[in-house]
Amino acid sequence: RAKDDGRGGFRFFQEDMDRVAQERQAIESDLSKAAACQQLCLHFQPLVDAQTSETMGFEALLRWEHPRRGMVSPAVFVPIAEGTGQIRAIGRWVIEEACRAAAVWPDHLTVAVNLSPTQFVGSSIAEIVRDALVASGLEPSRLELEITESLFIKHPGAVLEKLQQLKALGVSIAMDDFGTGYSSLSYLWQFPFDKIKIDRSFVSAIERDQAARDIRQAITTLGSSLKMRITAEGVETEEQAAFLRTLMCNQFQGFLFAKPLAPIEMAAFLLNDRHQPVKDGKRALSIA
Numbered sequence: 001r002a003k004d005d006g007r008g009g010f011r012f013f014q015e016d017m018d019r020v021a022q023e024r025q026a027i028e029s030d031l032s033k034a035a036a037c038q039q040l041c042l043h044f045q046p047l048v049d050a051q052t053s054e055t056m057g058f059e060a061l062l063r064w065e066h067p068r069r070g071m072v073s074p075a076v077f078v079p080i081a082e083g084t085g086q087i088r089a090i091g092r093w094v095i096e097e098a099c100r101a102a103a104v105w106p107d108h109l110t111v112a113v114n115l116s117p118t119q120f121v122g123s124s125i126a127e128i129v130r131d132a133l134v135a136s137g138l139e140p141s142r143l144e145l146e147i148t149e150s151l152f153i154k155h156p157g158a159v160l161e162k163l164q165q166l167k168a169l170g171v172s173i174a175m176d177d178f179g180t181g182y183s184s185l186s187y188l189w190q191f192p193f194d195k196i197k198i199d200r201s202f203v204s205a206i207e208r209d210q211a212a213r214d215i216r217q218a219i220t221t222l223g224s225s226l227k228m229r230i231t232a233e234g235v236e237t238e239e240q241a242a243f244l245r246t247l248m249c250n251q252f253q254g255f256l257f258a259k260p261l262a263p264i265e266m267a268a269f270l271l272n273d274r275h276q277p278v279k280d281g282k283r284a285l286s287i288a
């Protein structure tokens with residue numbers, strides 16, 4: 001597409017580029033108002049025990065309800081917000097909102113929050129997380145922070161120190177999207193992650209692809225030798241779940257169990273979750 005097939009072709013290409021840049025600028029500008037206009041919200045996707053299917057916690061997933069565009073995917077606007085630095089303010093809101101929400105869930109349930117590498121630059125991420133925990137009253141052990149390998153590539157400098165500061169608060173740290181991108185085991189030796197999340201692309205390839213062999217081997221090693229907890233994301237079929245159980249995955253996340261739930265669906269889910277442990281003969285969460 002990028003080839004210049006004569007003047008006309010190049011002009012078309014240039015127009016496409018201009019349009020993409022304009023779109024990007026429009027999203028940037030709308031995004032700066034999104035939080036104030038209450039267009040952002042969190043959906044929560046259950047993380048379940050691989051053996052019992054009991055709900056163990058939820059991952060907070062950011063949603064943007066744009067007045068004209070409708071629901072804009074985080075896969076579209078998070079990268080833009082990372083580029084402009086807007087992700088710092090938005091990400092702070094996500095941390096606060098996720099803690100606020102989880103603080104009223106039954107207390108065996110955890111909440112996972114995605115952090116972008118940009119949130120590790122400039123402001124003190126540990127302070128932001130500590131403030132959110134204090135303000136919400138959420139037990140630190142119930143908060144899990146998901147980071148990706150790109151953090152180690154983009155900002156190698158103070159990353160380990162910042163991760164240690166976060167760990168010191170009592171929260172857990174998960175390596176997200178494992179198996180994509182750099183896919184190097186070396187990052188796992190640098191920091192004692194509490195959990196590794198196997199990316200959906202590998203979960204879907206794991207039974208058939210030759211390339212998935214390495215990752216299969218890695219999962220087994222991580223789990224059995226390093227005793228790291230393993231979550232498989234994007235589990236869509238019973239066959240995948242059964243296979244992943246043989247690899248000793250501890251936790252599943254995927255459409256087979258539940259889609260990300262909107263706030264209104266969350267309340268119903270918590271009340272109706274049959275897998276919820278029963279405390280003193282009644283559900284852990286009682287209806288007010």
Ligand code: C2E
Nearest residue numbers: 061062074075078094114115116234235236253254255260
């Ligand atoms: P992620 O952290 O790897 O989140 C998992 C993504 O996989 C979510 O997409 C989820 O809806 C999707 N998913 C889960 N199970 C299945 C399944 O069985 N099948 C399929 N096809 N998809 C499944 P989502 O919500 O669109 O988020 C995409 C990415 O956007 C996230 O990937 C994460 O990297 C980023 N993101 C979302 N919320 C935030 C946030 O608050 N802050 C930051 N920095 N990034 C976020």
Ligand code: MG
Nearest residue numbers: 059114146176
């Ligand atoms: Mg994640």
Ligand code: MG
Nearest residue numbers: 176177197233
């Ligand atoms: Mg992930």
Ligand code: MG
Nearest residue numbers: 177199200233
């Ligand atoms: Mg992913």
